Amino acid sequence: MGRQAKPLLPRLQQYLTEAGENIRLARLRRKLSTTQIAERAAISRTTLVAVEKGAPNVSIGTYVQVLFTLGLEKTILRVAEDDVLGRKLQDAGLVVKERAPKQEEN
Numbered sequence: 001m002g003r004q005a006k007p008l009l010p011r012l013q014q015y016l017t018e019a020g021e022n023i024r025l026a027r028l029r030r031k032l033s034t035t036q037i038a039e040r041a042a043i044s045r046t047t048l049v050a051v052e053k054g055a056p057n058v059s060i061g062t063y064v065q066v067l068f069t070l071g072l073e074k075t076i077l078r079v080a081e082d083d084v085l086g087r088k089l090q091d092a093g094l095v096v097k098e099r100a101p102k103q104e105e106n
C-alpha cells in the first residue's frame with residue numbers, strides 16, 4: 001500500500017505540476033522514452049510518470065535523480081538561491097554588539 005499524499009495548497013501543487021511538466025519537456029527534447037529515463041535513474045516507470053505529473057508524494061531525492069539523468073542536476077541549486085526577503089529580514093534584525101573594552105594587565 002502506497003503512502004497517502006498530504007494535501008497541498010493549490011498554488012503549491014501548481015508549482016509541482018509545472019516542475020514535473022518541465023522535466024517531461026526536458027526528456028522529450030532529448031528524445032528519450034519514460035522507460036529509458038526510469039532505467040537510467042533506477043526508478044520505476046510509474047514513479048517517473050508521477051514525477052512528470054508533479055506528484056507531492058515522490059521524494060525530492062527522486063526528483064534530483066531524474067534531473068541528474070537528464071543532465072540538469074545543478075538546477076536544484078537555484079532553489080531559494082536569491083532569498084531577497086530573508087536577507088532583508090536578516091539585515092533588519094541585525095544587532096551589532098559592542099565589544100567590552102580590554103582590561104589592562106597589572
